[in-house]
Amino acid sequence: MTLSSAPPLRRGSTPVPIKHQLRREEAVHDDCDWTSGLAGPSPPPISFSLAKDETIASAAEGRPPSEGPFRIALLGQNGVGKSSLAIALAGDLDRTASVDSEGEGYVRTVTVDDEDCTILIYDNWRQDLSALQCEVCVLVFSVTDRRSFHRTAQLRLLLRETQPQTPIILVGNKSDLVRSREVSSQEAFTSATLFDCLYVEMSTSLDHRTVELLESAVRLARGLSPVPPGAYGHDMAGGLEGITHRAKRFLASLVPRYPRERERDGGKFFRQKSRSCHDLGAL
Secondary structure, three states, X not given: OOOOOOOOOOOOOXXXXXXXXXXXXXXXXXXXXXXXXXXXXXXXXXOOOXXXXXXXXXXXXXXXXXXXXXXXXXXXXXXXXXXXXXXXXXXXXXXXXXXXXXXXXXXXXXXXXXXXXXXXXXXXXXXXXHHOOOOEEEEEEEOOOHHHHHHHHHHHHHHHHHOOOOOEEEEEXXXXXXXXXXXXXXXXXXXXXXXXXXXXXXXXXXXXXXXXXXXXXXXXXXXXXXXXXXXXXHHHHOOOOOHXXXXXXXXXXXXXXXXXXXXXXXXXXXXHHOOOOOOXXXX
């Protein structure tokens, strides 16, 4: 009697081996501040108790509760500036505040579109993504680190599986580091368009586009369009007119332009204006 060496067939009711389940999570587990659900039991997710009538009314209308705080989660690779962004969104200008010990982040009351609301911002999520409960997910990467940009793409795939209805905002941080840029604005904007999410390019250190990001997140939490009336998506993202493009346009305005037939003179304008340093009579 000869035993077959072929692997046994797996029935549809048989669970997938754990090594195959871990293979999908390995791609995004390193250098991230959150863990997969296969690492063991995790503490209960952050949640807020609401009145029963408010919860039922909100669920019936298909919108988040208006009285409760809008939870905004910042996710991404370590070192991309999530903590600084959370402090900036919380309105702490001196940047000395820290996340509390309970992990509930920063609480702030803001006015967007003439309506007041309370928001909760936290960037220290270290639990399973399937247990994440929030109204808006903000995926942060650094434009100076292409690896962090690829991490956000992998993270978006996992979020679409666990929370397909949660709005996502892609944020490119550190746009002020022009010389170290590795991800172009157009590339990031195209990636955000592919995943049907808003892209905002900003600089936390300069407080550039912090207000736009906060207002867009609140509008998405309310179930509205993130872009205000009269604006376009690329204006909010800064993809066509960001810091780099405005700097280039400003520097180009400082240099006079000449017709193409005069370009072969090789800087004749500057040679005519130059003076000899050793001939004081020419000064």
